[in-house]
Amino acid sequence: MKRLAIIGSGDLALQIAHHAIFDNHYSVVGCFDDYKEEGDFNKNLLILGKLDMIESCYKNDVFDVLIIGIGYNHMDFRNQLFTRYKNIIPFGTIIHSSCQIDKSTMIGSGSIIYPGCNFDMNVEIGENCLIYNGCIIAHDSKIATNSILSPGVNLAGFCFIGENTNFGIGTIISDNVTIVNNVRTGAGAVVVKSISVSGLYVGIPAKKVK
Ligand SMILES: CC(C)(COP(=O)(O)OP(=O)(O)OC[C@H]1O[C@@H](n2cnc3c(N)ncnc32)[C@H](O)[C@@H]1OP(=O)(O)O)[C@@H](O)C(=O)NCCC(=O)NCCS
Structure with a gap:
């Protein structure tokens, strides 16, 4: 080991x-x-x-x-x-055994997938990501490097999430949504449209507050 x-x-x-x-x-x-x-x-x-x-x-x-x-x-x-x-020392990856991960899913080195996550076909998780308990990521959605998804975040299909994302607990992202780098969401935010400006978004539908 x-x-x-x-x-x-x-x-x-x-x-x-x-x-x-x-x-x-x-x-x-x-x-x-x-x-x-x-x-x-x-x-x-x-x-x-x-x-x-x-x-x-x-x-x-x-x-x-x-x-x-x-x-x-x-x-x-x-x-x-x-x-x-990353170019000097190998990074580990932990995908908890309770997760349901489709065989086509790609998960980058340094990333940790907490218990109970469910990723469908063609999902991609970048390097150095933390995906907390019970996140659901539907088919063909991608999350770029150094992102954090708090517990219970749900992404629909064909979403593209940028680097350094930090989604608050229970955030919901509707399908076909693209989000730029450096976006944070508050607990329970519901993102229904693509986000092209970095910042903090809260509420339903999510609006930029910082
Ligand atoms: C959005 C968030 C980052 C803001 O934190 P903050 O900068 O300390 O801001 P405050 O708590 O002072 O709240 C500022 C205002 O936003 C409101 N607000 C805070 N969080 C909110 C949320 N999730 N949705 C809607 N409104 C929210 C507050 O009620 C407050 O409103 P007011 O000015 O009218 O009183 C934080 O509340 C949050 O949701 N964090 C996510 C926590 C999380 O997911 N943790 C999991 C870790 S694994």
């Missing part, structure tokens, strides 16, 4: 470690965090060092694959980290 190291040591990192271990994807050797001391623990997650130790630990055979455990409050930092390491 390959050995996983996680960037970040907070709640998201603990969730990733939990699914990696208990759903039999990876053993977990620990995590990197600039705000913690090497050798400390968060619960059972060992701090391997600060982020500047990632490359040396990989070269010293401490771990085999990396996953970013930094959440939606730091979208740019997630992106920077993935861009920095």
Whole structure:
């Protein structure tokens, strides 16, 4: 079994470690965090060092694959980290065994698919995405790199979602909708038309508020 190291040591990192271990994807050797001391623990997650130790630990055979455990409050930092390491260190991917994923679906490295997701024919999920519990993505819809879908997001067919997306819990995207990079939605937003301007959208139908 390959050995996983996680960037970040907070709640998201603990969730990733939990699914990696208990759903039999990876053993977990620990995590990197600039705000913690090497050798400390968060619960059972060992701090391997600060982020500047990632490359040396990989070269010293401490771990085999990396996953970013930094959440939606730091979208740019997630992106920077993935861009920095993706050509140097292999990224892991976790697709929880409870998901129903059509064989034609493509899922990029570094992405995590939480329990209970359902992806239909020709769905594509980019690299370094977090797709939380129970998201449904219908046929032929695509989500670009470094995007986060909160629990219970539903996408209809033929949707094209840009990079650095952060959809709030229960967001619904109607069919044939295209959304530019850097769009956030509030909880329960319903997007019925394509979005061509980045920003925060809330409500039904979703309107730009920031
Ligand atoms: C939209 C959101 C990002 C705004 O957060 P915020 O910037 O802190 O804004 P506030 O909570 O101060 O709300 C500002 C206004 O928008 C309204 N509002 C907030 N969230 C809303 C939503 N989802 N739909 C409609 N209106 C919303 C508030 O009622 C408030 O209205 P008011 O100014 O008339 O009182 C946040 O409310 C939200 O929905 N986050 C998603 C959370 C989520 O999905 N978490 C899952 C993590 S896995």
